[in-house]
Amino acid sequence: MGVHNVHERLLAAKESEVGALVDSLSAGAADRLWPHPAWPPMEFDRPLAVGAKGGHGPVRYTVTSYVPGTWIRFAFSGPRGFRGFHEFTVLPVDEERTVLRHTLAMNPRGPARLSWPLAFRRLHDACVEDGLDRAELACTGTVARPARWTAYVRLLRAVARKLH
Template identity: 65%
Template structure:
């Protein structure tokens, strides 16, 4: 069964600024794109370069390609039944605007035909919107409309907590004035 899932945000930022966010992935506390306070951090066995292995939580992948400051693609190695990739790309619109796009494209087989639509999809969508919120805050200095988790995502998060994260069902990066 094919899955094609895209999340994107138009940012008032240069392609270089957005590319720097992509390049900060998996750099620990310096990571400005991955919502590592609320979700399991993205980590690799070395720098994010072609061939590096890592992932987040039970989702494992290798770096299939990386164009610094522009694009990175990760090829899935786990969970079983995920066959494909996910990627971040900085897509220039004009001198002052860039689209940050995350694309997941895969074929699911076996038990993943159940685990994707029942669990992974919902958690994936919430994580990606939190990631784009971080990018918007990094580029704009504010976040007027933070993403909100659905009741189902909050339930899944409580049932399957993210290891080493803040157990808060609301995104930790959201402003206090929500």
């Protein structure tokens, strides 16, 4: 069972503006892409660069490729059974519009064959859409169609809070 999950948003912004959002990942208060504080913070053991290790919540990864302002790929190291990567890509459409794409590709093994479809997929989708909302807000000052959490996502988050 392979997973290929793609989210993208067309932003009324120059490629350099959208690229700067990707470059701001895990930069604390300067991070304008990661949807904090609604989600566990994205943190790394060093500044964003190839080899940086970190993650968010139980999801762990290492930066395996990074072209500043253009593309960053993270290889999963956890949770158990997550084998693959996720990445952000900046795709210019023209001088004033850019697509920000998030792609997750993995082959879940062992416990991830259940945890991905039952919990992580829905949480992932909600988190990424919240991040794309932040990107749109940073680029345009507004969000045309804000993401909404489903009742199931709210339930999963409530259970996760009780477990931690």
